[in-house]
Amino acid sequence: MSITPKQKVYQGVLQEIRLFIEKNGLTSGDKLPSERELADTLQKGRSSVREALRAMELLGLIETRQGEGTFLSTYRQFHTVELLASFILRENHTRQDLILAKKILEKEAAKLASSGIACADIDELSAIIREKAGSPEQRHTAFFHLLFYRIDNLLLAKVWQLMEEFSGAVGSLYYEEAFYRELLKLYTSGEYLGIEELYEKQGHYKCKK
Amino acid sequence: MSITPKQKVYQGVLQEIRLFIEKNGLTSGDKLPSERELADTLQKGRSSVREALRAMELLGLIETRQGEGTFLSTYRQFHTVELLASFILRENHTRQDLILAKKILEKEAAKLASSGIACADIDELSAIIREKAGSPEQRHTAFFHLLFYRIDNLLLAKVWQLMEEFSGAVGSLYYEEAFYRELLKLYTSGEYLGIEELYEKQGHYKCKK
DNA sequence: TGTCCATGGTGGTCAGACCACCCTTTAATT
DNA sequence: AATTAAAGGGTGGTCTGACCACCATGGACA
Numbered sequence: 001m002s003i004t005p006k007q008k009v010y011q012g013v014l015q016e017i018r019l020f021i022e023k024n025g026l027t028s029g030d031k032l033p034s035e036r037e038l039a040d041t042l043q044k045g046r047s048s049v050r051e052a053l054r055a056m057e058l059l060g061l062i063e064t065r066q067g068e069g070t071f072l073s074t075y076r077q078f079h080t081v082e083l084l085a086s087f088i089l090r091e092n093h094t095r096q097d098l099i100l101a102k103k104i105l106e107k108e109a110a111k112l113a114s115s116g117i118a119c120a121d122i123d124e125l126s127a128i129i130r131e132k133a134g135s136p137e138q139r140h141t142a143f144f145h146l147l148f149y150r151i152d153n154l155l156l157a158k159v160w161q162l163m164e165e166f167s168g169a170v171g172s173l174y175y176e177e178a179f180y181r182e183l184l185k186l187y188t189s190g191e192y193l194g195i196e197e198l199y200e201k202q203g204h205y206k207c208k209k
Numbered sequence: 210m211s212i213t214p215k216q217k218v219y220q221g222v223l224q225e226i227r228l229f230i231e232k233n234g235l236t237s238g239d240k241l242p243s244e245r246e247l248a249d250t251l252q253k254g255r256s257s258v259r260e261a262l263r264a265m266e267l268l269g270l271i272e273t274r275q276g277e278g279t280f281l282s283t284y285r286q287f288h289t290v291e292l293l294a295s296f297i298l299r300e301n302h303t304r305q306d307l308i309l310a311k312k313i314l315e316k317e318a319a320k321l322a323s324s325g326i327a328c329a330d331i332d333e334l335s336a337i338i339r340e341k342a343g344s345p346e347q348r349h350t351a352f353f354h355l356l357f358y359r360i361d362n363l364l365l366a367k368v369w370q371l372m373e374e375f376s377g378a379v380g381s382l383y384y385e386e387a388f389y390r391e392l393l394k395l396y397t398s399g400e401y402l403g404i405e406e407l408y409e410k411q412g413h414y415k416c417k418k
Numbered sequence: 419t420g421t422c423c424a425t426g427g428t429g430g431t432c433a434g435a436c437c438a439c440c441c442t443t444t445a446a447t448t
Numbered sequence: 449a450a451t452t453a454a455a456g457g458g459t460g461g462t463c464t465g466a467c468c469a470c471c472a473t474g475g476a477c478a
């Protein structure tokens with residue numbers, strides 16, 4: 001048991017569990033030793049083992065099923081980041097903070113996506129902004145959802161998604177229709193360098209509360 | 210106590226703590242009620258309260274100090290970040306996501322800060338990059354910490370800080386010394402438009418693991 | 419005024435009790 | 449023999465209580 005002097009027992013237990021998982025090549029769905037077994041093996045109290053397990057459970061790393069045992073979860077990438085971000089976003093930020101932060105992410109995603117944008121993507125984006133069945137907010141969400149997942153940076157996508165969800169509480173944040181069309185024009189013509197300028201001129205949320 | 214049938218006690222406790230924090234407008238450094246008090250107030254066992262607190266602690270949301278109490282964290286302790294990172298940063302792809310996301314935030318902060326940068330700020334930034342007592346990583350953190358708090362967007366600052374903390378676990382990410390100096394030159398000469406170009410040319414982390 | 423000690427509070431850890439649930443084995447019934 | 453029901457042993461879930469180490473405060477004493 002690798003316990004450093006300042007370390008709490010549950011942290012040492014966490015480390016041992018992590019080592020156990022690695023050593024035994026455990027993967028999603030595999031079963032961990034029982035709480036009592038871990039407590040015995042590690043010579044620690046069962047409560048301390050449970051504290052470690054609860055921490056892991058909140059992180060989404062494990063699932064505990066009463067009567068059955070403790071199992072490794074399907075790994076959800078960035079679940080922890082989501083958790084942390086959700087705490088951060090719940091703090092009392094100003095509306096301006098959220099607006100600016102979200103716009104930055106959207107602008108950078110628009111630029112990053114441009115290098116890998118395909119005709120099919122442009123068609124799909126075009127279909128999104130032309131869709132009249134939903135609201136402008138929904139179109140905005142769908143539009144940037146596609147862009148974020150096109151750039152294949154899950155971290156950015158998740159942070160943006162959380163901001164998008166929280167922005168619903170401070171008023172719907174979307175751009176003028178002309179903005180999306182202009183952005184598509186830049187994509188179509190390959191003038192990706194104009195995106196920063198587009199954001200300077202038209203990158204303002206049509207704020208409706 | 211809002212406990213749904215399928216929900217474990219520690220999860221309900223977590224929610225109540227979260228609500229308490231929001232309701233009372235608690236912020237970093239503020240003290241939470243004692244374990245015994247929470248157990249009493251929520252009519253749950255102290256162990257269950259501890260399970261919730263351990264989960265929060267692993268996320269770096271709180272710090273518990275023996276003899277003193279439980280406090281909302283200002284920064285995640287290094288050891289906590291290490292533990293967390295060992296669970297969440299498992300793949301190169303994840304690391305790449307983090308690196309890119311962090312750079313985006315830093316670039317945008319550098320640009321946003323430029324409009325309100327004062328001589329005293331430039332002096333302070335200059336002092337930071339000239340400081341030889343610490344490591345390049347520490348200088349990088351201090352440098353951008355100042356920038357993020359200059360733009361007075363707490364949300365961005367906190368999101369970046371989270372990324373900065375985790376990036377320590379994937380290898381130290383900082384720029385060549387010339388980058389910081391060049392950025393300061395741009396600030397000094399007021400050529401803020403050159404920042405995007407600077408990032409194109411020199412905005413690459415000097416990755417050392 | 420400064421130092422020391424006692425008190426009351428804090429978190430830290432563990433043992434134990436008992437409950438609900440699950441799966442396997444054994445026994446009873448058809 | 450096949451099916452169903454009950455028992456047994458294990459799992460996690462929750463709580464209580466005991467005791468420890470540490471901290472801050474207040475009172476007593478020099």
